[in-house]
Amino acid sequence: MDDLLQRLRDRGWRLTAQRRVIAEVLDGEHIHFTADEVHARAVERLPEISRASVYNTLGELVALGEITEVTTDGRAKRYDPNAHHPHQHLVCSGCGTMRDVQITEDPIRALPEGERFGFTVSNAVVTYYGRCPDCAAAEAVAGGGTGSGQARRTA
Amino acid sequence: MDDLLQRLRDRGWRLTAQRRVIAEVLDGEHIHFTADEVHARAVERLPEISRASVYNTLGELVALGEITEVTTDGRAKRYDPNAHHPHQHLVCSGCGTMRDVQITEDPIRALPEGERFGFTVSNAVVTYYGRCPDCAAAEAVAGGGTGSGQARRTA
DNA sequence: ATACTATATTGGACGAAGTCTAAGTCAAGA
DNA sequence: TCTTGACTTAGACTTCGTCCAATATAGTAT
Numbered sequence: 516m517d518d519l520l521q522r523l524r525d526r527g528w529r530l531t532a533q534r535r536v537i538a539e540v541l542d543g544e545h546i547h548f549t550a551d552e553v554h555a556r557a558v559e560r561l562p563e564i565s566r567a568s569v570y571n572t573l574g575e576l577v578a579l580g581e582i583t584e585v586t587t588d589g590r591a592k593r594y595d596p597n598a599h600h601p602h603q604h605l606v607c608s609g610c611g612t613m614r615d616v617q618i619t620e621d622p623i624r625a626l627p628e629g630e631r632f633g634f635t636v637s638n639a640v641v642t643y644y645g646r647c648p649d650c651a652a653a654e655a656v657a658g659g660g661t662g663s664g665q666a667r668r669t670a
Numbered sequence: 671m672d673d674l675l676q677r678l679r680d681r682g683w684r685l686t687a688q689r690r691v692i693a694e695v696l697d698g699e700h701i702h703f704t705a706d707e708v709h710a711r712a713v714e715r716l717p718e719i720s721r722a723s724v725y726n727t728l729g730e731l732v733a734l735g736e737i738t739e740v741t742t743d744g745r746a747k748r749y750d751p752n753a754h755h756p757h758q759h760l761v762c763s764g765c766g767t768m769r770d771v772q773i774t775e776d777p778i779r780a781l782p783e784g785e786r787f788g789f790t791v792s793n794a795v796v797t798y799y800g801r802c803p804d805c806a807a808a809e810a811v812a813g814g815g816t817g818s819g820q821a822r823r824t825a
Numbered sequence: 826a827t828a829c830t831a832t833a834t835t836g837g838a839c840g841a842a843g844t845c846t847a848a849g850t851c852a853a854g855a
Numbered sequence: 856t857c858t859t860g861a862c863t864t865a866g867a868c869t870t871c872g873t874c875c876a877a878t879a880t881a882g883t884a885t
Contacts, residue, residue: 618780636800645791
């Protein structure tokens, strides 16, 4: 973590209390927080920190390659501190929880030359969706619906 | 397209002018529109159609499996009418263009049992990122910058 | 053809997520 | 210590999407 702060200082970052706290929050957990979650935890240590600073700092860390932005569905972006080890994500379509996973093959090899349309393909993001044990259990209790949820609003 | 409307009627859909127009818009193009783009095009044919109806109808079509919702970045969701042929997406990180692509392997098989953490994995989404020929050419002309741009806001 | 009713539509209020701005603050170097 | 440009802040604003009560209407029964 000190590594992170040192790297940032080396790149000309001004080290403010806000940035330090945000770095600490990201470092402490292996969870992928949303910006609001980062803010909530930062506030515990530095009550006057603003949402804008959290957004600014997260954006800068992404631009510097220190963290990765993950957009799974239409919900809030999540920030993945584990940017230095390539991995994919497994997301619960019930509650949105996200886990890092390692896969056994390079997905880029599954894309044949004839399907590249002249693109220079540099990156593949694989996201797995499913139900986490908790949500699966909650569903089993709630009764045997199809599980896809919310086919129609109830007006 | 009549197929689509027929399928929907068979499933008990009430066929309204609004739904017909939305289906027509989706059918006409191979582009993946946002909800607002769908609305804009629907308004041309049925000026009084509301945003709410577009959102409702798109949501229902997704729930019925007739179209697919695609979220690439944190922006508006896009709707992919090509839901009956499984495919993945190739996105240009320069201009955002998106193409449908077919891959040769089932990505779910690349996720070992030990990496599933008790989840019931039902779906895998692969998104390839790269440069389309146009953007690559533009870069070559513009000179050798890193191209990732915008490291810091200029206050 | 008419009436009926569950379902669909509408506009607008509301909410979540994120961006922007102008004014004030402060870390780091001279 | 002084200076200054980078950083932070509050809050207005934008975008995307959802929800609601009131109204309209497709499809069916009569």
